[in-house]
Amino acid sequence: MSTIVAVLNQKGGVGKTTTAINLAAALAKQSKTVLVVDLDPQANATSGLAIDKSKLQTSVYDVLVNGAASSTAIIESSVGGLYVLPAAPTLAAAEQELVSVMSRETVLKNALTGVEFDYILIDCPPSLGLLSVNALVAANAVLIPVQTEFYALEGLGLLMQTIQRVQAGLNPQLQLLGIVMTMMDARNALSKQVVDEVKKHFGGHLFETCIPRNVRLAESPSFGKTIFEHDKWSKGARAYKALAREVVTR
Ligand SMILES: Nc1ncnc2c1ncn2[C@@H]1O[C@H](COP(=O)(O)OP(=O)(O)OP(=O)(O)O)[C@@H](O)[C@H]1O
Ligand SMILES: [Mg+2]
DSSP: OOEEEEEOOSSTTSSHHHHHHHHHHHHHHTTOOEEEEEOOTTOHHHHHTTOOGGGOSSOHHHHHHSOOOHHHHOEEOSSTTEEEEOOOTTHHHHHHHTTTSTTTTSHHHHHHTTOOOSEEEEEOOSSOSHHHHHHHHHOSEEEEEEESSTTTTTTHHHHHHHHHHHHHTTOTTOEEEEEEEESBOTTOHHHHHHHHHHHHHHGGGBOSOOOBOOHHHHHGGGGTOOHHHHOTTSHHHHHHHHHHHHHHHO
């Protein structure tokens, strides 16, 4: 059975997509088979993995709304072992179109039934709407990237409540895989305070690995490359490799 991980934080720009892509690539480097499901109409994970979202025949939208089989939409990326269920901007309409569908929260779960990879990572949009709820219902675990900044904890309460509501209802199996601090600046005293603060609230849920602020991570999607193809010796690459090791042991 696949381990399905929803990469979720309703806050925008905290590093969800960067984490989904590079954690997936790190797992693939450890000889795991990995699928990235792009569940964000911005389609950043799709373009970050060098897939032209304007030329897609079939995307996750068709899978969710038109009942297309996932297998017809899944594409192999340029990284060995790493596959993508891509998104196109049309996905923005899905949130509305699914509202009237029966079992609208379980559409993704049903679509992923029988789809076998070691890991399936779902890159969620920055909201707690129906797409993100579908991710939580389909997943076994949630990974929350938190940007190392003053407002880091803001919104985490609501996110935890949403996770608990899904656990109490549609998906009792759902677990919190962990919280990963992103864009950490180790030389900045505030960064350390923020990490301590998150640790105080979430203790053992915090991954030991913090993802540093690293320009190589920021620029790699513009080349359609994961950090390992772009600069495998960068601090960013080493951090995602370490995070992958932690994810496998959890
Ligand atoms: N560790 C990092 N170091 C430097 N830049 C980073 C890092 N992580 C992410 N970024 C940059 O910060 C921006 C936001 O990151 P990303 O797109 O991964 O966040 P997101 O949570 O997926 O955003 P959205 O909510 O819009 O989907 C991007 O420009 C990305 O390249
Ligand atoms: Mg994103």
